[in-house]
Amino acid sequence: MQLFLIHLGGSFQSSILLLMAVDRLVAICWPLPTYAIIFIVIFHSHTGEARQKAIHTCGTHLVVITVGYLCVVCAFVGYRVSNIAPDIRILLTISYLIIPCAFNPVIYGIRTKEIKVHLMMIAAHGGSGHVPLH
Template sequence: MGSTNMSYLNPKTVTLIGIPGMEHVQFWIGFPFLGVCLVALLGNSFLLTIIMIEPRLHQPMYIFLAVLAVTDLGLCVAIAPKMLAIFWFGSCSMAFDACLTQLFFIHALQGVESGILLAMAFDRYVAICDPLRHMSILTPLFLVRMVLMVAVRASVLVGVLPILLKRLQLFQSAVIAHSYCEHMAVVKLAAEDVHVNKSYGLFVAFAILGLDMIFVFISYILILRAVFLLPQKRARLKALNTCTSHIVIFLEFYILAFFSFFSHRFGQVPPYAHILLSTIYLLVPPALNPIVYGVKTKEICRRVARMCVLKQEAGE
């Protein structure tokens, strides 16, 4: 790539250094991340298989859960291979266009995951606050439209980010202090005015994560109000129990997301701590989601138990 006065004009490749300040232990850090990725890949694949083969799970909540599992698989595939190649083999070089492609998929899949969590909150709201109309409102056509709307929203809003980065021509460095291509990490390389990039990045974050979080909170305020109006304690507990898995996943996703987001832009967090946190934020929820739903959902537990029994009988 051409350089002028230590600046880079239209770089063709970039270099990802992994975790700055921890290069000497990156090799070992890769193993727990590999374990998390394997749990995520196996858990979500298993969850998808169960949802597909179990007719009783062909309901709105589980369809959204299947989309969430596909999204989590996509995040692992988008991040893990290159990150582990950096940690274990020192394969740090990456084509700039490939970096922008990875950036798009990571942030778009984050947006899809946020939208699916909102859709799941809407499903719980209708199921508890208007149960008689649940199936008539959340029809298969409605579900398809909702999933498409979530995917299109994330793709369109996030798709502008690499376009804005591509228009930049002069970079002060071609070395990204990160283990994957993240929007702000690439923006900080530019030697030009990047106010538009930063402002649009903030807009995308609040237009997707911010608004989704607000609507999820509103949904649960309405859900709690309806639950506490139920006359029987047993009915209240049963209604709340149907929401616990979603609440756990919602909290883990948004707490980590906003801590990572604000620490990158406004905090004084050491670079290695931020990168570790942002990587954990992207890879740990995909590993935990199938475990949380597998443990808390009776239908999934019964199907897993049935499969284990059949496997044991076949072995005997």
């Protein structure tokens, strides 16, 4: 039962990432006219703010997908190579399940302005944990 639930959770995560990737593929390769106009305006703008926001949105998504599928590839390759110890194979499989789930909040959290500002305040105060809140 436990193994079934682990694989069920992994399949949900992979399905969500696949749907997000298909959404980006459609938005980039077959954009609607309203998307084409937005991208034209973004890339012709004189300020880098619009470009940076577009890259920020797509970049976050690409990092999450890369981390997720990199863990999957490592786990699958670990079972194909015969001279890898069973303990390492188990570790790779566990990392395939845990790292993407733990990495998503970090990526999206760091991209949130309020969290980034608070983390910078903590770093500026030497990580003491005593940060004055506004």
